[in-house]
Amino acid sequence: MRKRLLLILTVLLTLTIALGGCSGRKAGDSSKIVVGIPQDLEDSLDPHKATAAGTREVLFNVYEGLLKPDENGDLIPAVAKEYEVSDDGFTYKFILREGVKFHDGTPVTAEDVKYSLEKSAGMTGEETLIAAFSNIKEVNIVSDSEVDVVLKENDVDFPAYAASVNASIIPKANTASDTNPIGTGPYKYVSRSPQENIIMESFDDYWGEKASIKNLEFKIESGDSMIMDLKGGSIDMCARISATQIAQLGDGFDIHEGSMNLVQALYLNNKVKPFDDVRVRQAMCYATDTQEILDLAFEGYGSPIGSQMFPSFGKYYMPELENKYPVDVEKAKKLLADAGYPDGFDMTITVPSNYIPHVDTAQVLVEQLKKVGIKATIDQVEWNTWLSDVYTGRKFESTVIGVDASSLTADALLGRFYSSADNNFTNYSNPEYDKLYEESRKTLDDDKRTELYKQMETLLAEDAANVYIQDMAEFVPMNKKFEGYTFYPLYVQDIAKIKIKE
Amino acid sequence: MQKFKSNQKLYIGAFITGIMLLLALTGTVFTPYDPNAMDTTAKFGSISLKHIMGCDNFGRDIFSRVLAGLSTTMSVAMGTVLIGIFFGTLIGAFTGYFGGMPDEILMRINDAVLAFPSLLLALVFISIMGPGKFNVTIALGILFIPGFARIMRGEFLRCKNLDYVQSARLMGASDLRIMFVHILPNTLQVMLSTVAIGFNNAVLAEAGMSFLGIGVQPPDSSLGRMLSEAQTYLFIKPGYAIVTGMTIALLILGFAMLSEGLEKNA
Numbered sequence: 001m002r003k004r005l006l007l008i009l010t011v012l013l014t015l016t017i018a019l020g021g022c023s024g025r026k027a028g029d030s031s032k033i034v035v036g037i038p039q040d041l042e043d044s045l046d047p048h049k050a051t052a053a054g055t056r057e058v059l060f061n062v063y064e065g066l067l068k069p070d071e072n073g074d075l076i077p078a079v080a081k082e083y084e085v086s087d088d089g090f091t092y093k094f095i096l097r098e099g100v101k102f103h104d105g106t107p108v109t110a111e112d113v114k115y116s117l118e119k120s121a122g123m124t125g126e127e128t129l130i131a132a133f134s135n136i137k138e139v140n141i142v143s144d145s146e147v148d149v150v151l152k153e154n155d156v157d158f159p160a161y162a163a164s165v166n167a168s169i170i171p172k173a174n175t176a177s178d179t180n181p182i183g184t185g186p187y188k189y190v191s192r193s194p195q196e197n198i199i200m201e202s203f204d205d206y207w208g209e210k211a212s213i214k215n216l217e218f219k220i221e222s223g224d225s226m227i228m229d230l231k232g233g234s235i236d237m238c239a240r241i242s243a244t245q246i247a248q249l250g251d252g253f254d255i256h257e258g259s260m261n262l263v264q265a266l267y268l269n270n271k272v273k274p275f276d277d278v279r280v281r282q283a284m285c286y287a288t289d290t291q292e293i294l295d296l297a298f299e300g301y302g303s304p305i306g307s308q309m310f311p312s313f314g315k316y317y318m319p320e321l322e323n324k325y326p327v328d329v330e331k332a333k334k335l336l337a338d339a340g341y342p343d344g345f346d347m348t349i350t351v352p353s354n355y356i357p358h359v360d361t362a363q364v365l366v367e368q369l370k371k372v373g374i375k376a377t378i379d380q381v382e383w384n385t386w387l388s389d390v391y392t393g394r395k396f397e398s399t400v401i402g403v404d405a406s407s408l409t410a411d412a413l414l415g416r417f418y419s420s421a422d423n424n425f426t427n428y429s430n431p432e433y434d435k436l437y438e439e440s441r442k443t444l445d446d447d448k449r450t451e452l453y454k455q456m457e458t459l460l461a462e463d464a465a466n467v468y469i470q471d472m473a474e475f476v477p478m479n480k481k482f483e484g485y486t487f488y489p490l491y492v493q494d495i496a497k498i499k500i501k502e
Numbered sequence: 503m504q505k506f507k508s509n510q511k512l513y514i515g516a517f518i519t520g521i522m523l524l525l526a527l528t529g530t531v532f533t534p535y536d537p538n539a540m541d542t543t544a545k546f547g548s549i550s551l552k553h554i555m556g557c558d559n560f561g562r563d564i565f566s567r568v569l570a571g572l573s574t575t576m577s578v579a580m581g582t583v584l585i586g587i588f589f590g591t592l593i594g595a596f597t598g599y600f601g602g603m604p605d606e607i608l609m610r611i612n613d614a615v616l617a618f619p620s621l622l623l624a625l626v627f628i629s630i631m632g633p634g635k636f637n638v639t640i641a642l643g644i645l646f647i648p649g650f651a652r653i654m655r656g657e658f659l660r661c662k663n664l665d666y667v668q669s670a671r672l673m674g675a676s677d678l679r680i681m682f683v684h685i686l687p688n689t690l691q692v693m694l695s696t697v698a699i700g701f702n703n704a705v706l707a708e709a710g711m712s713f714l715g716i717g718v719q720p721p722d723s724s725l726g727r728m729l730s731e732a733q734t735y736l737f738i739k740p741g742y743a744i745v746t747g748m749t750i751a752l753l754i755l756g757f758a759m760l761s762e763g764l765e766k767n768a
Contacts, residue, residue, distance in 0.1 A: 244559070248737040295542045296560050353715040356734070363560065363721045367540050378719045380633060 032215035033482060033498060036229060036238030040195050040220050046177040047168035048120040051129060053404070053491040056165040057239075058198060058218050060492040063168035063183035066094050066113070067159055069408050073312060073489040075159055079108055079169045079184055089154045089444055096145045101205045102171045103188035110141045115172040117149065129166040132157065156444055157409040164407050165492075186211040186496035195220055202496075211496035212484075230477055237478035237485070239493055242357060243299035246475045256476040258487035261312050262402030263305060263413065264358070266349070266365060266467035271427035272397055274345055281464035283335035285325035287372040288365065288467050297360035301473035307457040308403075308413050310471040312489035316410045316453050321461045332372040344373025350390055350399045353380040357472060358400040365400070391425050402472060404491060410453045411440075417460060428465045512763025518756030526576040529569035537562065537570040538721045546739050555745050559735055564742060568749055571723040575753075578639050578724070579704035583697055585643025590650025591693070595681050597651070598658025609655070612648040620645045621710060628716045638717045642707050646700055653696050657689040691764070698761030702754050709750055725750050
């Protein structure tokens with residue numbers, strides 16, 4: 001009996017070792033890259049249904065819209081060769097590029113474009129993920145290579161929305177885009193194993209510059225083991241690694257430094273006492289030492305910001321606001337005394353516990369606020385609770401979080417401070433700001449709009465709507481075999497640009 | 503010989519626990535530095551005369567934080583055990599002494615609570631009441647009641663038909679008097695070792711919950727929270743995790759030996 005048990009155990013052990021070896025990657029397979037991602041694509045592989053930023057960054061390689069963003073934040077033509085705007089600004093005429101093929105080999109037709117736009121705009125009965133697309137009145141096929149999009153109201157940001165992953169062009173014939181994604185991007189989908197990986201292959205008939213690396217695997221790894229996997233070689237690169245983790249990585253990797261394109265701030269509920277008093281908010285700004293936060297919690301990396309805009313938006317960004325509130329404890333105390341809080345007050349900072357950088361920031365803030373007499377306590381909550389209570393329910397005093405831009409528009413960042421905006425979770429309300437915002441929606445001239453946006457940013461800084469901290473630094477470690485990683489001002493990973501070093 | 507060996511355990515346990523208690527008491531009134539004060543220049547500072555255990559990722563003195571954390575952890579554990587043993591004894595006494603239908607009902611409820619993994623239940627409590635030191639103590643305390651109740655019930659069941667109880671009853675002593683004046687002192691031996699084990703479990707539970715981020719809230723220190731923070735910097739500053747882990751280990755060891763010693767001494 002014991003002998004048999006021993007035998008079975010031995011066989012099992014051998015199998016474990018032998019089969020375990022199968023999962024490992026063969027060495028020397030140089031035309032393959034494995035990218036670590038922190039979560040599975042559980043929402044949908046259909047670009048019009050992909051809600052999570054983590055899903056969109058993967059699908060960016062499979063799908064393209066009529067236009068697409070480039071690394072500088074400009075829009076470049078993709079499925080459409082060019083577009084024209086009618087004089088009244090209501091009609092956008094897209095001229096399709098010739099010879100663009102879907103991954104299944106069929107050419108892209110005007111019919112597919114009409115179908116895709118209507119589907120992503122929610123005109124076929126599904127929900128739209130691009131709120132601005134509800135502005136589409138109709139999509140008309142003018143000829144085989146021309147499609148007109150007619151809007152209900154003027155919107156100069158329309159092309160930026162048309163470049164989003166959620167507005168990708170997909171074939172009308174594909175009825176199973178949830179599970180079998182077919183697009184026009186540089187990589188085509190091969191297979192997916194839930195909670196394990198997504199495998200792709202470069203698309204040989206791509207209209208533009210073809211992907212350099214043949215095989216692509218997105219491997220799902222939990223955040224903690226990412227560094228271990230990089231060291232062990234089972235993944236070649238991964239995005240958004242913190243400075244602390246980088247320090248543990250050692251040699252063998254090229255570290256690309258970029259920014260997360262987030263506005264990290266201590267967001268204040270402007271409706272709740274004492275944050276309804278501008279002097280209190282300004283005092284908190286004077287009490288906050290951004291550089292100390294960066295030094296203590298971010299190894300000195302990150303770029304300080306002074307308003308609701310990050311540096312990647314070069315055109316709209318105002319570096320002069322960075323130092324609007326230099327550290328000044330005396331001034332902060334005086335402002336607090338003027339506002340009727342000479343001894344400070346108690347407050348709560350609600351932080352989602354899964355974001356360690358935000359929790360760390362909150363810890364430093366507690367110490368800094370203590371110096372001016374404000375007693376802050378941290379309340380860590382789960383991510384879902386944060387979304388429902390803080391973001392949607394607006395039941396909070398203050399929170400540390402990073403807010404991103406969902407599209408390449410200043411509107412994506414500044415629109416949320418319009419008094420009646422759905423996503424105005426800080427309850428900021430200033431009639432002057434509302435007037436500027438309404439004007440910006442109507443203005444078609446780009447320079448004038450930029451000027452209005454800058455006035456809005458200045459107003460947010462002067463009102464100290466929130467305690468603005470920084471645009472966090474992100475690090476992308478990549479195996480030294482590869483080169484060509486490109487940062488985008490959006491939440492995407494462009495693998496097609498990565499090459500193997502000569 | 504047997505007696506001597508068990509006493510040895512008792513003495514060592516008492517010694518370690520005594521030192522830990524002393525450190526925890528010190529932590530409540532005095533720490534060399536403000537345990538929450540940050541210092542950019544001392545980030546990951548190494549062991550020196552100024553900072554005998556070095557500094558953490560925020561430049562905070564680890565020794566001060568261990569002291570403060572120790573007192574937090576111990577006060578949570580003590581509160582937990584107090585709640586648990588108080589209500590546990592009450593429930594155990596009544597159900598064990600009287601028996602019958604109420605005993606059946608209470609003990610089945612007890613079984614139901616025990617059937618859940620305790621950490622899961624604690625998570626439910628915390629998500630309802632919100633995190634924080636006080637709430638954690640209450641949540642853990644409630645969770646500890648069934649275990650204590652079961653043990654105390656067994657003791658009362660054992661004692662209720664013994665001769666001295668019978669004679670007390672014949673002398674006309676009331677039920678309450680018999681329960682708490684006559685039987686309770688005789689359960690002290692079992693109660694003490696149960697408390698010591700319970701204390702250990704409470705320390706580990708608090709550390710576990712703080713490790714998961716639902717216990718003591720930052721920047722306040724507790725041993726579990728510190729261990730969780732140290733984990734991120736395991737490669738850069740292994741000393742942080744070692745010092746914190748060792749403190750938890752010593753605390754547990756002391757109480758484990760103490761309870762074993764008490765048991766054998768019986």
